[in-house]
Amino acid sequence: MSGVLLSNKISRRSFLKKTSAITSLASISPFSISSIVSDLSDDKRILVIGAGLAGLSCAYELDKAGYNVILIEARSRAGGRVRTYRDAFADNLYAEMGAEYVDSTDNLVHQYCKDFGLRVLPAKQYDGVFVRGNRLSMKGLKSGQDSLPYDGVLEGKLFGQEARYIQEWIDLVKQKGENSPEVLALDNMSIEEMLKKGGAPKDIIELYTYTNATESTTVPSRMSALYMVLANARASAFSEDTVEGRIFGGNDRLPKIFAKKLGTKIKYNRALKRLKFNSKGLTAIVNQNGANESIKGLKCVIALPASVLRNVDIEPGFSSDKTYCIQNQDYGHVMKVAMQYRKRFWDQKKSIGQRVFTDTSLRRIYHFSIDQPGPRGILLTFTSGEDAKKLGRLSEERRMRNAQKTCENIWPESSKYWENGITKYWNEDPWVKASYSIAGVGQKGFRDILAKPEGPIYFAGEHTAFYRASMNGAIESGLRAKSELIQALEA
Numbered sequence: 296m297s298g299v300l301l302s303n304k305i306s307r308r309s310f311l312k313k314t315s316a317i318t319s320l321a322s323i324s325p326f327s328i329s330s331i332v333s334d335l336s337d338d339k340r341i342l343v344i345g346a347g348l349a350g351l352s353c354a355y356e357l358d359k360a361g362y363n364v365i366l367i368e369a370r371s372r373a374g375g376r377v378r379t380y381r382d383a384f385a386d387n388l389y390a391e392m393g394a395e396y397v398d399s400t401d402n403l404v405h406q407y408c409k410d411f412g413l414r415v416l417p418a419k420q421y422d423g424v425f426v427r428g429n430r431l432s433m434k435g436l437k438s439g440q441d442s443l444p445y446d447g448v449l450e451g452k453l454f455g456q457e458a459r460y461i462q463e464w465i466d467l468v469k470q471k472g473e474n475s476p477e478v479l480a481l482d483n484m485s486i487e488e489m490l491k492k493g494g495a496p497k498d499i500i501e502l503y504t505y506t507n508a509t510e511s512t513t514v515p516s517r518m519s520a521l522y523m524v525l526a527n528a529r530a531s532a533f534s535e536d537t538v539e540g541r542i543f544g545g546n547d548r549l550p551k552i553f554a555k556k557l558g559t560k561i562k563y564n565r566a567l568k569r570l571k572f573n574s575k576g577l578t579a580i581v582n583q584n585g586a587n588e589s590i591k592g593l594k595c596v597i598a599l600p601a602s603v604l605r606n607v608d609i610e611p612g613f614s615s616d617k618t619y620c621i622q623n624q625d626y627g628h629v630m631k632v633a634m635q636y637r638k639r640f641w642d643q644k645k646s647i648g649q650r651v652f653t654d655t656s657l658r659r660i661y662h663f664s665i666d667q668p669g670p671r672g673i674l675l676t677f678t679s680g681e682d683a684k685k686l687g688r689l690s691e692e693r694r695m696r697n698a699q700k701t702c703e704n705i706w707p708e709s710s711k712y713w714e715n716g717i718t719k720y721w722n723e724d725p726w727v728k729a730s731y732s733i734a735g736v737g738q739k740g741f742r743d744i745l746a747k748p749e750g751p752i753y754f755a756g757e758h759t760a761f762y763r764a765s766m767n768g769a770i771e772s773g774l775r776a777k778s779e780l781i782q783a784l785e786a
């Protein structure tokens with residue numbers, strides 16, 4: 296698990312005691328202003344830091360409402376974890392190496408897509424299953440013709456096998472409500488503990504790791520049981536029938552439109568290193584090509600992942616609660632591998648399918664380029680948790696060899712058509728250092744603390760959203776921060 300600097304070593308209580316003396320992230324990673332090259336001294340301006348969907352939507356709406364806003368971004372592009380690779384492939388093919396699916400309930404993404412003239416097209420559902428070396432079809436599983444080679448599973452489905460073992464807690468939510476103390480107490484139990492308590496065999500815990508590979512990117516012993524129970528109680532858990540969409544032409548079209556509308560108000564290649572604030576305003580020290588620049592503002596929205604914010608110097612520091620949550624927010628591991636083949640062999644008659652659920656280290660392998668013209672095509676994989684971590688330790692060449700080999704086991708003819716491939720391991724990306732936030736054991740209260748304004752500073756980012764770990768959540772957080780800020784300015 297990335298970036299969990301302190302949680303295993305000291306308790307929350309002793310940490311809070313310690314931080315009352317420290318109060319500043321600066322003391323954890325000291326930074327000296329050695330070379331301030333300019334002082335952009337418009338102290339009435341609103342600074343938004345981080346041009347992912349959270350920062351973009353926030354800055355866009357502030358700008359639209361007539362506020363003087365600039366958006367500061369470390370990279371030379373907008374979009375953050377929405378990342379469509381185009382140059383790596385032939386024939387104008389592209390693949391989503393970051394955020395991919397837009398669910399039907401992602402109303403904010405759908406609304407902006409509509410406003411900006413973008414279409415969301417449905418992806419095809421899982422049709423193949425390759426587990427424990429067995430080749431099964433989703434059709435066969437659903438009809439009961441095929442069975443999963445795992446102890447304790449129900450026939451007729453793949454996803455949601457955990458539900459029957461946690462029924463007593465699902466009922467508890469229904470009887471007492473989501474915010475009752477009895478239900479909230481489930482946050483102190485891990486998913487693994489709850490499944491064991493509910494009588495689930497080891498196989499069910501193992502299967503959960505794979506069926507929830509996209510929602511949960513770490514091991515079940517680190518994830519809050521509350522998350523699993525609520526997902527099942529709300530009937531929002533992923534199933535064979537979940538319809539997921541993707542933005543036609545590439546998800547990066549959405550952040551690119553926000554960026555185009557903001558134009559020169561986005562300042563690229565500037566990494567926030569230090570933020571000083573008091574009741575009157577603030578100064579951001581950003582680094583551009585090794586030189587420091589000082590940018591003044593009245594208020595600021597920080598839309599950075601907690602996994603990078605924990606390395607920014609904050610003066611005089613945030614509250615001890617917020618500091619603790621920034622330092623300890625759990626994140627998972629995710630790697631995607633995109634492979635270009637000269638023929639779409641997965642559509643052939645004897646193929647296991649075009650979207651395969653698997654317990655191999657690749658976890659999900661699917662034809663990505665369904666909306667793009669052939670004959671070439673791209674197989675994309677999504678791997679997470681311990682598998683992503685292990686693959687992440689390998690060189691690019693070895694990661695690719697592993698992916699090719701796994702594909703060969705699933706589609707024996709695949710090697711004949713292989714052309715090239717590329718990987719993206721988010722935990723080694725310097726501007727994320729993680730994949731996306733997860734509900735760790737005991738972290739239920741983190742979201743509110745992470746989202747709460749402090750002085751002239753407001754907070755956005757998927758980890759501060761109700762629907763975390765999603766593009767929709769990122770936008771939800773950006774719009775919330777914008778409203779909080781406007782309310783304060785107009786009070």
Ligand SMILES: Cc1cc2nc3c(=O)[nH]c(=O)nc-3n(C[C@H](O)[C@H](O)[C@H](O)COP(=O)(O)OP(=O)(O)OC[C@H]3O[C@@H](n4cnc5c(N)ncnc54)[C@H](O)[C@@H]3O)c2cc1C
Nearest residue numbers: 345347348349369375376394395396567756757765766769
């Ligand atoms: C592999 C993967 C798959 C995913 N799949 C899906 C999916 O299918 N559906 C879905 O809805 N969501 C998915 N997500 C989640 C989604 O991508 C995120 O929730 C969302 O994009 C986060 O947006 P954000 O603005 O909060 O953060 P980010 O996109 O990370 O934006 C933060 C920005 O801050 C910048 N930055 C970082 N440090 C600094 C600094 N010091 N100074 C200035 N700028 C800085 C970064 O460069 C970045 O642009 C996926 C994510 C990953 C990684």
